[in-house]
Amino acid sequence: MIMNGKKGVILGVANNKSIAYGIAKACAAQGAKIAFTYLNDSLKKRVEPIAAEFDSEDLVYPCDVSNPDEIKALKVSLEKDLGQIDFIVHSIAFAPKEGLSGRFYDITKSAFDVAMDVSVYSLIEVTRELKPLMSENSSILTLTYYGGAKYIPNYNLMGIAKAALEMTTKYLAEDLGKDGIRVNAISAGPIKTLAAAGISDFRFMLKWNEAHSPLKKNVTTDEVGNSGMYLLSDLSSAVTGEIHYVDCGFNVMGMPAVEFNEE
Numbered sequence: 144m145i146m147n148g149k150k151g152v153i154l155g156v157a158n159n160k161s162i163a164y165g166i167a168k169a170c171a172a173q174g175a176k177i178a179f180t181y182l183n184d185s186l187k188k189r190v191e192p193i194a195a196e197f198d199s200e201d202l203v204y205p206c207d208v209s210n211p212d213e214i215k216a217l218k219v220s221l222e223k224d225l226g227q228i229d230f231i232v233h234s235i236a237f238a239p240k241e242g243l244s245g246r247f248y249d250i251t252k253s254a255f256d257v258a259m260d261v262s263v264y265s266l267i268e269v270t271r272e273l274k275p276l277m278s279e280n281s282s283i284l285t286l287t288y289y290g291g292a293k294y295i296p297n298y299n300l301m302g303i304a305k306a307a308l309e310m311t312t313k314y315l316a317e318d319l320g321k322d323g324i325r326v327n328a329i330s331a332g333p334i335k336t337l338a339a340a341g342i343s344d345f346r347f348m349l350k351w352n353e354a355h356s357p358l359k360k361n362v363t364t365d366e367v368g369n370s371g372m373y374l375l376s377d378l379s380s381a382v383t384g385e386i387h388y389v390d391c392g393f394n395v396m397g398m399p400a401v402e403f404n405e406e
């Protein structure tokens with residue numbers, strides 16, 4: 144199996160609809176040992192049974208990434224329980240609801256700061272804290288969306304956070320390449336998850352993507368999971384700094400193909 148002997152940590156499982164869950168499933172199916180984190184006590188109850196599904200009931204830790212002490216504590220726990228790790232999945236984003244609808248120029252500084260801290264800076268901080276545990280052939284993966292590259296209605300504040308996250312991926316890739324660590328992002332098509340529920344008119348986004356992507360469907364968490372597994376495994380040993388679209392091809396479309404009735 145492709146991930147035999149690999150150990151890693153996945154941050155960002157909220158439930159079995161989470162993209163992080165799809166990635167866990169694909170990695171576990173290929174033999175990886177996975178540690179999980181949860182944001183708060185109410186999510187702990189959801190994450191624990193998921194960890195048990197992957198024989199990881201002893202590898203579940205709290206980690207609110209806006210709290211540097213919890214990231215430091217995660218490092219201590221992982222070192223004790225796993226020793227070295229070979230991969231990190233950062234599948235985390237948050238923006239206050241007011242930043243996900245309405246006029247873009249109404250975004251407040253406090254909402255901006257929260258979104259950037261949780262959705263972008265956390266990738267840098269988690270990487271720095273866990274780096275001493277990372278093997279010299281390891282891989283970091285984060286999750287982004289097309290709204291960080293092009294305008295998407297209502298994505299607003301998260302759009303600029305994703306643009307910053309994509310550049311963070313590239314700068315980290317250059318910095319950590321000399322240590323044998325690869326850093327990539329998957330730009331996933333829209334999927335109905337807890338986080339997506341915060342975006343206004345999300346259902347329209349799903350319909351639009353399905354109608355206008357070359358594959359004429361929406362992507363599933365299993366499909367993102369399989370691509371994630373590839374980027375975390377040695378199959379992608381020469382791939383770093385990449386923003387890899389897993390979106391049924393939606394991003395290549397400059398204009399939807401329509402038939403004109405020429406009269």
Ligand code: NAD
Nearest residue numbers: 155156157161162207208235236286288333334336337338
């Ligand atoms: P999700 O709600 O299942 O996952 C988001 C996770 O972020 C949750 O587990 C939540 O607990 C965690 N989180 C939020 N604030 C946190 C904090 N302070 N500390 C630690 N964890 C925190 O939704 P998802 O769609 O699976 O989102 C995962 C990632 O995928 C996000 O980065 C999201 O932007 C990205 N993404 C989602 C879509 C989509 O359409 N669902 C598309 C492209 C990219």
